[in-house]
Amino acid sequence: MAIHSVYTLSKDDPEARNWLSFVRRHGYPRLANVVIERVFWLEGEIKLESLMPLLVNSLHQTASPRSQLDPSLGPIVEIAYRPAVTDPETPSILAGARALGENGLEFARLSRRYQFSGLNDAEARRIAARFIYNHVVERIREPGEAVTTLHPKGRPDPVGTITLLGLKDEELVALSQARSWYAPLSQMRAIQAHEQVQGRPHTDAEVEILAQSWSDHCYHTTWKSLGLLKRLSEATARINHPLVVSSFKDNAGGMEFEDGWVVTIKGETHNFPSSIAPFGGIATKHGGVIRDTLGFGKGGYPIGGTTIMGTMDPHLPEEETPAGALHPQLIVSESIRATAYYTNPMGIPMMHPIYRCHPGYAKCFALGHSLGLIPKKYALKDSPRPGDVALLIGGATGRDGIHGATASSTGMTGETLEKESAAVQIGHPITERRFTSAIPVLRDQELIRTITDLGAGGISCAAGEMGAETGVRMNLDAVPLKDQSLSAWEILLSESQERMLVAVAPEKLAEVESILDRYEVAHSVLGHFTDTQRLEGFWRGQKVVDLEMSFLWEGCPIDPTTVAKPERRLTPVAIPEPRTAADWSGAVRRVLTHYHCADQRAAGSRFDSTVQGRTAVGPYGGKNHDMPTNIYVSAPLRGKLAGVMTTVAFNPFYGDVSPGAMARLMMIEAITKAVVAGADYHQMVLCDNFYTPRVRPDTAWDLREMVETISDLSVELGTPFISGKDSSSGTFEAGGRKIDVPQTLVVAAVGRIADVHDVVTKEFKRPGNRLVLVGRVDADALGGSVYADTFGQRGDRLFDVYDAASIRAQWDALLKLHAAGGYVAGSAIAEGGVFLRLFEAALGSGFGARIQLDAFPPGRRDGCLFGEFVGSVLIEVPSDTNLQERLAGIPFRLIGEVVAEPGLALIDQGKVVWEMQVEELAESWRQTFREVVE
């Protein structure tokens, strides 16, 4: 069949300009220009001219049957999808052509030609390989390559068998590594014993399924071994909170909202793929956690998201990047691009974009949350019944993401970047968006028995879990493929994104299919649920899987974990106190320009924060919308004022000093941020996400301490965790060097509020009002602070003194004061201390503040301003509020007042020791992050 090609160029191409500056910064300063040419490859009997309006807009694009690039201006690299892989745009081109009446178009593909002026051919290829294409699915198309057909082609490997009988322990371990199963010896022995009992060798598909189902990522072997899953869920059970609808058993946790609705929360990390291929890794981090909402109950709807990144310092000199790791600046900027690429088309408002750094994040931390909404009557799943249809919906299955579960459960080495690149998935938000619209329709017509997403472990895991009680029989020939060369085990394990599995009663199948057709969601009958309690799979006439569910889900041996108290070598903070105004200016700048405190809008403003029309308070507020609010408030039910508030606490420094105290502080910080804004902690639930180094006796000790701490504290506070996720694979090894991630726990809080208009935000409201610091102050406890970090110090003592009773009394007093309209602005103290709150509140209002340093208790003067008194809050109080009465028994102090002039001043014993205009401070504050991104 005839193959036509159309080469198009844009007359005005900001994308090419962005690549130019990006590539220049990343080691190619000689790059003079980048031009991007797109090529459409079209196969079939067509009239090319009638397709032109679809392919180009002649107002700003030119088209030609031949390349419009002048080869003498520099090397050209053409990137195309591999022949076996379908382009994501192919269905759109075919649909557009059909609309135009060009039914003769049989297949279409795209490729992109990048011309790099000023570089040689080898450099151009290196740039393409490093930044532009993913070799799992794409390739460089060589000049002059003959094209006979565009249709995908490829041949799968036949089914193999694997026998472990007779293998010695060390052979089992070696095989497990070589095949990327990363299964420990105990699991390999269990599989070996199973082979003996069943009297036949396993197929390759069966061993692959067992290895991934038993991986730490899927089976939580570390947490089970330490009894931690039980510890946390038992604490929640003990609290027995009346608002909790679902906790720790579904794809997310659910809290009753109002009018028969439930809000859901889930946080998911995607650390491993994001470390080796940040664009694909981060895109699919979002896709995956959104599907957890869609797969909650009988199908939730996503109404908010977060992106939370921990990397090494993006200002790290290039040569200090650990061998085999990507430079943190590349990870951060690629992650920003990927978050925008995925969450904006999904139409999900960004609630909290947060970027932090720590030298331990050689293997980066990549977390995303999804907030969801679902009618209460659909919040609990039914079980599939024998005879129900297992319906696969969404995208086709490809080669991407194979071994994601096992590879992400292990540490990362210098070779991982090369060896496991296939484990990175490729995300296509349009595919997920299609079923995001269709699922609530199916749900509300009561057509869904149960639903779950395909994530780690792909089809085998989703079908295996859904059919764990009944059994399931799968016909793998029915699975639509985007890569024709996939063999049976690859079809079963592929972690291709944008797929869901739905159990449908057989009599409802036709109705389900017709709704999916209307919403243009692809679907196929994967198989049926049975009563055999077996996972069975057929492919090309062969039975490729036949495993009893009991072995799959209960046969995994749990190795005991040894625990030993770690030795921490900590030294007290040694920082000279500021004496002069110049010293104070220096100190203030250090804090404002620190990565954790600086303006992160260069990232945050690339993510839609108002889509869905539910946003009442977004991530940025104040008069010019440039002040971080640290809260997100949604009004989920349109036309109603009832709100859901979310907050997040993430501090990678505190864990270096004390993991247990860090865990406690993260809980208190997340809750306090919401309480000061007006959310009652009695109507609040929490979500935990852990990221810890690979399990050793000392790291296991820390992990256990953190989980025990938050379990106990949640009971004392009465605020339950309802969802969470753990990853114990945060160790990077290269060149004999081992880099552990810091003990990381992110706590997200979700609260209910009666009226979004009652939310108190941070910016100052009126000159003359008093500024009051409520809560305890310990100016000498600078351990783990941003301020200490700017001196390269961690210290030996965190601010951490609260017992649950006193923090509850403080929250209760604040909530009462809030209900009485007793304060008009408020913010919770966290990184950057009181000072950062003052600066941001001034920036957001156009006013300023005068602060009395002598109003603080004795101690370091810099510690008063930069100490991170987590749990304490800064509030702005009208002068007629009687605080003595309203805050009786709660520590508080009047520290200053709001003034009309937009400047900040520090006063000690009646003398101004330092002052500066807010705009001048803002200039420094804006610089740090912009340097990273632009």
Add this chain to the structure above:
Amino acid sequence: MSQATTSILYAPGTNCHEETAAAIESAGGKAELVLLRDLIDGRVRLNTFQAMVVPGGFAFGDHLGAGRIFATMLVARLRDQLVEFLEAQKPVLGICNGFQVLTEAGILPGRSPGKRAMALLENQSGHFEDRKVRLLVSPEKCVWTENLAGETLSMPTAHAEGRPMFCEADSSRAVFHYSDEHGKPTLEYPHNPNGAPGGVAGVCDETGLVLGLMPHPERAALPAHYSQDGLKLFKNLVKWLNQ
């Protein structure tokens, strides 16, 4: 007679249709979500509606160009219905991706399906911009902005391709300009988030019936939103439909 109904056209990838319907209903109007596929397959006809909105999102993933596939479907499969709708002097609004669809389809500015006369190019920054903007309303005659001339409206904007490119055949009239803190039209980033020449944020056709704008009035329309300025556009629609 039943109340005049506004159709809100959506396709796979559209993601602002529900809040757009909510904003119209909040203004006292009646809105109905209409799947593009249902129009193409003949299950629904456009002439049963008195107004039409193409809402925001990433229809068909914005493959091949923002709004391109949606516009191709409209022009190639629904041209007669569109022409009939326009000739009946019914109001049309395109918001963000909907604005891109209207320009790709030639409905804006020339009311000529299939004849493109303006384009919306990638933002000058080269990436998506999520901002709160101020829009100065110009005195151009437009159903959607009647009695609003000279006002500055606050609403969110969120897009990656919103920089208007005008050409000689262009007959558009600028209705909205991005403005600075003092209410003056501006080129200054990020008050003008995309580098729009002259600060143009929205245009209408010569009849004043068809409006396209990049910012999102439906996200500044309900009591829970930070601003209710966007509601004014929908109130004007309802007023016009009730005349």
